[in-house]
Amino acid sequence: MKRPFILIMVAIFLLPLAVRPAIASEIWIFAIFGLGLNLLLGYTGLLSFGQSTFFGSAAYVAGWLMKIHGVNAFLALGIGVGVGAASAAVVGYLCVQRSGLYFIMLTFALNQLFYFTAYQWTSVTGGEDGMPGVPRPALLGIDFKDPLIYYAFVSLLFLFCLWLMKRIVESPLGKILQAIRENEVRAEAVGYNVPRFKLLAFVIGGAFSGLAGVLYAMLFGIVPLEAISFVFSGNVVFATLIGGSGSLYGPVIGSFVFIWLSESMSTVWARWPLLLGMAFVIVVLFLRGGVVEAWHKLSLKFFLRK
Amino acid sequence: MKILETRKITKSFGALTAVNGVSLAIEAGSLHSIIGPNGAGKTTLFNLLTGTFPPTSGSIIFDQKEITGTPANRIAHLGLARSYQRTTVFPAFSLFDNAWVAAFATGKSWNGLMWKPSGGFPEASERARQALHDVGLEGKSTQLAREISHGEQRQLELAIALAAAPRVLLLDEPAAGLSPDETRKMVALVRALKGRYTIVLIEHKMDIIMSVSDRISVMHFGSLIAEGTPGEIQKNPEVRRAYLGGVAA
Ligand SMILES: Nc1ncnc2c1ncn2[C@@H]1O[C@H](COP(=O)(O)OP(=O)(O)OP(=O)(O)O)[C@@H](O)[C@H]1O
Ligand SMILES: [Mg+2]
Numbered sequence: 096m097k098r099p100f101i102l103i104m105v106a107i108f109l110l111p112l113a114v115r116p117a118i119a120s121e122i123w124i125f126a127i128f129g130l131g132l133n134l135l136l137g138y139t140g141l142l143s144f145g146q147s148t149f150f151g152s153a154a155y156v157a158g159w160l161m162k163i164h165g166v167n168a169f170l171a172l173g174i175g176v177g178v179g180a181a182s183a184a185v186v187g188y189l190c191v192q193r194s195g196l197y198f199i200m201l202t203f204a205l206n207q208l209f210y211f212t213a214y215q216w217t218s219v220t221g222g223e224d225g226m227p228g229v230p231r232p233a234l235l236g237i238d239f240k241d242p243l244i245y246y247a248f249v250s251l252l253f254l255f256c257l258w259l260m261k262r263i264v265e266s267p268l269g270k271i272l273q274a275i276r277e278n279e280v281r282a283e284a285v286g287y288n289v290p291r292f293k294l295l296a297f298v299i300g301g302a303f304s305g306l307a308g309v310l311y312a313m314l315f316g317i318v319p320l321e322a323i324s325f326v327f328s329g330n331v332v333f334a335t336l337i338g339g340s341g342s343l344y345g346p347v348i349g350s351f352v353f354i355w356l357s358e359s360m361s362t363v364w365a366r367w368p369l370l371l372g373m374a375f376v377i378v379v380l381f382l383r384g385g386v387v388e389a390w391h392k393l394s395l396k397f398f399l400r401k
Numbered sequence: 402m403k404i405l406e407t408r409k410i411t412k413s414f415g416a417l418t419a420v421n422g423v424s425l426a427i428e429a430g431s432l433h434s435i436i437g438p439n440g441a442g443k444t445t446l447f448n449l450l451t452g453t454f455p456p457t458s459g460s461i462i463f464d465q466k467e468i469t470g471t472p473a474n475r476i477a478h479l480g481l482a483r484s485y486q487r488t489t490v491f492p493a494f495s496l497f498d499n500a501w502v503a504a505f506a507t508g509k510s511w512n513g514l515m516w517k518p519s520g521g522f523p524e525a526s527e528r529a530r531q532a533l534h535d536v537g538l539e540g541k542s543t544q545l546a547r548e549i550s551h552g553e554q555r556q557l558e559l560a561i562a563l564a565a566a567p568r569v570l571l572l573d574e575p576a577a578g579l580s581p582d583e584t585r586k587m588v589a590l591v592r593a594l595k596g597r598y599t600i601v602l603i604e605h606k607m608d609i610i611m612s613v614s615d616r617i618s619v620m621h622f623g624s625l626i627a628e629g630t631p632g633e634i635q636k637n638p639e640v641r642r643a644y645l646g647g648v649a650a
Contacts, residue, residue, distance in 0.1 A: 266514065268515045273493075274502045278490065285507075286474050
């Protein structure tokens, strides 16, 4: 229980020494995004292929409010959480009644709907060019323009999100969502309104995504169109599966691997996604539990053998 | 007193009428068995009683209240719990968690649903422990459901139903696929539960039925063809025909 926490603390302190603060911040932001997805994917067994709907919507709305109306960072983050949750409520409501492939396709299709809305609505979103000029307003007198201070802020929020998600998955709700993943028919029969619990998972996941979206917009000062596209939806699924969807820390590790790799490799080798693709194939074929499972297996093999 | 009643319920799947105008009354505290050849509509009747799907026509009354069309998750809260003919458990969960999830669902309060550790619900935990104890699985509570034997999974199937602390237990062939030895254990278990719960039991094995039932209803091609005490059913010529028809003809 304690060890992952210590490892994460160490990583938070060492990361800015290894990569640019912006990339370090992006890792924890993406991890928050992944935590939200994994409540659906790992715990409830729902593969949502449209998480950027919530991430992007929150980024646009909060970004626009900060840019045009000078809303403070605190309020912007709150609004982002709200927009993420609300858009997830709408999407979730439409999706939870379906299952299997239909469910996945519907999350994807609705994502496309949001994407094209953003694409067309150029007066607000800037369309393909993205929405630039998102400020990073000071909060309680702290100037977030300093990348390291912003990094510290993001790290704190990430730790809070991790703690919150840990509470959630260890609560009865976490058990119920896993019960739905394990056996939907029985979960319903023992007394749970399955669609409603799935919707709740969506809303919570959407709130996390929304927070991540606003932090992302503040980090880069822009909401790129990609932030609401299937690319981001795919990336977060990808990262979570590589890290391991079966554990709380899987998406955190996945985000670490994904962002770091994509940052360091993209400047060296233009075809780096090939590498990620290979990692993905390996995970799908041999290592369903991702990096977390690999770690467990290795530690069992080498460290725990007496 | 009648605790559970159906009035002329019918369920059709397209052209097939799986349950056809069945009127049934279950006496509180009794063990009422439902028998009938394969495909007679017994499981479908349970699916109707527990709200898996609504009947095509007819009504269901539980504890003097009409519950026709009530969805499955609400039925559980009314005090009707079932077990399944085909094992339907939570494979990656420990046996304790299997029972706990059912116990929590029908527990007194969901306060703290999203933030209290799931260990912090003593009532649900106690009920889960008791349910596992009742079926004789208390020694394996930390094992995973997918790792235990088929016989033990059948016991777990029952424990999940018991954990809900129901008033009426609907057991769909609890001894399905069990060895003679395991079957004996299961019969003893059902016998031990008799009196503590109102039980509706679906079973194929005649010797079991005759020895444990207070009353027996016989289904054939979706319809009720006889009802009575074990003695009456044994003598009923129509029942003999339904069961032996294929062989005697
Ligand atoms: N969901 C369904 N859709 C279509 N047909 C169904 C459905 N459920 C049951 N049936 C059909 O209804 C009839 C009755 O099935 P049911 O499972 O109720 O029989 P049963 O008495 O439980 O039989 P068994 O002793 O083999 O378990 C069968 O012909 C079955 O194929
Ligand atoms: Mg059956």
